[in-house]
Amino acid sequence: MEKVWLSSPHIGDKEKEYVNEAFHTNWVAPLGSNVNEFENQLTEYIGVEGAVSLSSGTAALHLALIALGVKEDDIVLCQSFTFAASAFPICYLKANPVFIDSEENTWNIDPELLEKSIKESISKGKKPSAIIIVHLYGMPAKMTELVKIAAQYDIPIIEDAAEALGSSYGNKKCGSFGKIGILSFNGNKIITTSGGGALLSDDENIIKKVRHLSAQSKETATYYLHKEVGYNYRMSNICAGIGRGQMEVLEKRIEKRRRNFEIYQSGLEGIKGIRFMNEPLNTFSNRWLTTIVFDEKVFGPAMNEQIRVELERHNIESRPVWKPLHQQPVFSNCKSYINGVSDKLFNSGLCLPSGSNIDDSKIGDILTIVKKSL
Numbered sequence: 001m002e003k004v005w006l007s008s009p010h011i012g013d014k015e016k017e018y019v020n021e022a023f024h025t026n027w028v029a030p031l032g033s034n035v036n037e038f039e040n041q042l043t044e045y046i047g048v049e050g051a052v053s054l055s056s057g058t059a060a061l062h063l064a065l066i067a068l069g070v071k072e073d074d075i076v077l078c079q080s081f082t083f084a085a086s087a088f089p090i091c092y093l094k095a096n097p098v099f100i101d102s103e104e105n106t107w108n109i110d111p112e113l114l115e116k117s118i119k120e121s122i123s124k125g126k127k128p129s130a131i132i133i134v135h136l137y138g139m140p141a142k143m144t145e146l147v148k149i150a151a152q153y154d155i156p157i158i159e160d161a162a163e164a165l166g167s168s169y170g171n172k173k174c175g176s177f178g179k180i181g182i183l184s185f186n187g188n189k190i191i192t193t194s195g196g197g198a199l200l201s202d203d204e205n206i207i208k209k210v211r212h213l214s215a216q217s218k219e220t221a222t223y224y225l226h227k228e229v230g231y232n233y234r235m236s237n238i239c240a241g242i243g244r245g246q247m248e249v250l251e252k253r254i255e256k257r258r259r260n261f262e263i264y265q266s267g268l269e270g271i272k273g274i275r276f277m278n279e280p281l282n283t284f285s286n287r288w289l290t291t292i293v294f295d296e297k298v299f300g301p302a303m304n305e306q307i308r309v310e311l312e313r314h315n316i317e318s319r320p321v322w323k324p325l326h327q328q329p330v331f332s333n334c335k336s337y338i339n340g341v342s343d344k345l346f347n348s349g350l351c352l353p354s355g356s357n358i359d360d361s362k363i364g365d366i367l368t369i370v371k372k373s374l
Contacts, residue, residue, distance in 0.1 A: 001365070004316040007188040007289060010253065010357040015245030022237045030215070032237030034244055039198070041247040046173045048181065048200045050207030053235040053243070054214055057162045057184030057197035062089040063210045063233065064158045064180040064199055065130060070095050074129040075121055079109040079160075080324045081342035082134040086160050087325055095129070099326040099336035105280055107345060108141035109133050113337040115149050122153070131157050135164035135174045136322075137351075138190070138257075138288035139277055143169045143177045158182065162197070165190055166254045166286040175200050185239075190253050190288050190356070191246035193239040254286045256356040261287040263360060264352060267367040271374065273298025289354045291321055296348055299374070304350040310373045316366060321349035 022028055035053055042051040054060050070076060072094040078087045080099035090097040100117055103110040114131065121128050131150055133141050150157045157178035161167070164174040165183055175181030181200035185193040199210050212218075217230025235243075246253075261276070268274050273295035279285050294303040304320060311318045323346055326336035353366060 001315045004353050004362055006317040006353050007355045009187045009192045014248055015242045018241030018244045019238055022241050027237045030234035030236050034237045034240035038240040038243040042198055046175050048176050049202040052199045052210045053240055054197045054233045057182055058085045059233040060182035060197040060199040062092055063213055065089055065093055067206045067209050068130050068156050070129045075126055076130045077117055077128050078132040079134040080326045082322055086132055086134055097334050101339045102341045104341050106139050106141055107136050111142055111145040117337045118153050128155050131155055132160055133157055134160040137291055138164045138167050138286040140167050140169040140174050140283045163288045168284045170282050190286055191250055193243040196235050196239050253356040257287040260354050261290045263363045264290050289351045291349055291351050293349045304348055307370055307373055319351050321345055
């Protein structure tokens with residue numbers, strides 16, 4: 001079979017127009033009209049006051065922590081069930097990540113464990129400096145409860161919406177709940193700029209600070225003047241041109257991803273021992289990736305890996321769900337609050353091909369292989 005990717009870029013003609021515009025005007029460096037328009041699109045779509053387009057989602061997280069004043073030896077509470085990039089920026093600042101397990105409903109950070117970790121930290125004389133909440137695979141976390149807890153203890157939320165552009169909780173878009181929101185436009189995300197990210201906030205001072213830091217902290221002067229350490233994190237005008245075109249088709253991309261999920265769910269309906277990621281009431285998921293969980297009591301251990309290997313044999317890419325960060329060797333010395341939810345999901349979960357450019361017929365082929373394997 002022709003290679004079927006898990007989530008490959010989906011580029012159209014409009015993106016080329018904006019990129020060609022950058023070449024035509026010879027504005028291929030960071031900043032420029034594409035950058036400005038892309039940021040305007042993001043603020044309008046998500047409903048925030050400001051956005052800064054950056055070189056990656058990781059860069060956005062790094063600058064978010066700096067903007068909130070996180071420093072060496074501070075505690076930052078972070079969802080454990082996520083990609084390592086959610087936590088690496090904590091380590092860049094020599095702060096201490098503390099990992100919080102998930103609740104079963106959305107697979108995202110558990111409000112009860114989160115509050116427990118805050119109380120224990122405060123009792124030891126060290127209030128956490130920030131909370132990183134992730135909307136895993138595009139599924140919104142329990143933001144009502146989480147925002148309430150953060151406000152009660154006066155701890156800012158960094159909302160990692162890298163996988164959740166277009167998802168919403170109630171009538172608000174993911175990325176607009178926290179003090180700071182971050183997005184990723186990596187090649188496998190729902191829209192891409194080939195590589196890139198963005199930082200979002202309603203706080204004008206944060207946006208101003210991040211713009212300054214991301215452009216090498218250059219002061220206004222006729223010569224190069226720097227009063228603090230800066231970073232080369234701005235997005236290029238070319239990449240922003242791709243983003244502009246992608247934003248114009250975002251709703252179509254979300255519609256197709258959700259259709260993928262519906263086809264998978266319908267195709268495996270009625271098979272005992274299989275379940276998908278729930279979409280609770282009052283939430284809307286972009287269904288960035290369709291994930292499936294195999295009940296070990298029905299299928300025995302490692303059915304997810306057996307399916308992955310069989311799909312690979314047919315030239316189809318799938319992958320395990322994220323390995324929890326509290327299991328990662330690099331974080332072996334970090335404190336964590338565990339309830340077993342993410343460990344269980346990792347042992348039995350699998351991400352299926354979910355790109356917006358995958359044909360329905362290909363999903364049918366995948367379903368045939370999965371059912372035959374089962």
